[in-house]
Amino acid sequence: MAHAENEVTINRPATEVFAFLADGLNNPKWRTGVQSIALKEGVAGESGAVYSQTLTGPKGRPLQGDYKITDAQPGRLLAFQVVAGPARPVGRYALTETGDGTRVHFSLDLKLPVLMRVLDSLVTKTMESEVAQLRNLKEIIEAG
Template identity: 25%
Template sequence: MFTVAETILIERDRAAVFAYLTDPANRSRWDTSVISEEITSEPPVRPGTTLRTRMRVMGREVEYDWRVTHFEPPIVMAARSSAGIMPTTLRFDFSERGEACHVRAEIEASPGGMLRFVEPVVADTVRSTLAQGLARAKAQLEA
């Protein structure tokens, strides 16, 4: 199992940052590993909502199904995978820093099977993708 966390300060108000980063329609705009993400249960997003994400991971397409476990705008959003290549949890925390928003994103995953043998590579890839995605979101939100 590994945990990666990244933080970033975005010069926008917390509500706008929360809305952008937690909207499934925006995910592929800021996370380049995501092909698409959609709500698979009755909208709006709330605890219990299910999502499906199509991703490019280590050169291949995979799907993840998620269940939102915590959704408290504009403070926190968390989800746990219910299907995918490895059990994964995702959490975003949003806090005000003056007129800006500090975002902390954490991903915890448990590679199994053959992925266990390359776990450090998987963790580095996840960390890099997360950092790049947050930087891309920052650029989009501050433009």
């Protein structure tokens, strides 16, 4: 299984961090590979919401990466499943209030089919790059 995780502390309350993360329309502000995004169905930031997302794929080609929010616990947890595209990881943002703000732990997991396991290290690198963007999230939210 391909796995990546990262953690950052953001100097803002957990409810504010959650609200920003839960609104998928904020993704282009901090995730460099997001070309476009729209709420496809459901209520923004709630379980069941589906976002249609176009990402920058290999060689700059557009790639679908639609995702569905599978669990939304304001101020605590936001989980999702990618539902379109060649790779369909599950991810979660676990939020914990600290004395200095909110610790955000972001993890991605992808079970690769047997025939694609030779790509495990490449997929893991891509996922590691994605979770590393938490530093961008911190900068954007703290800048207000």
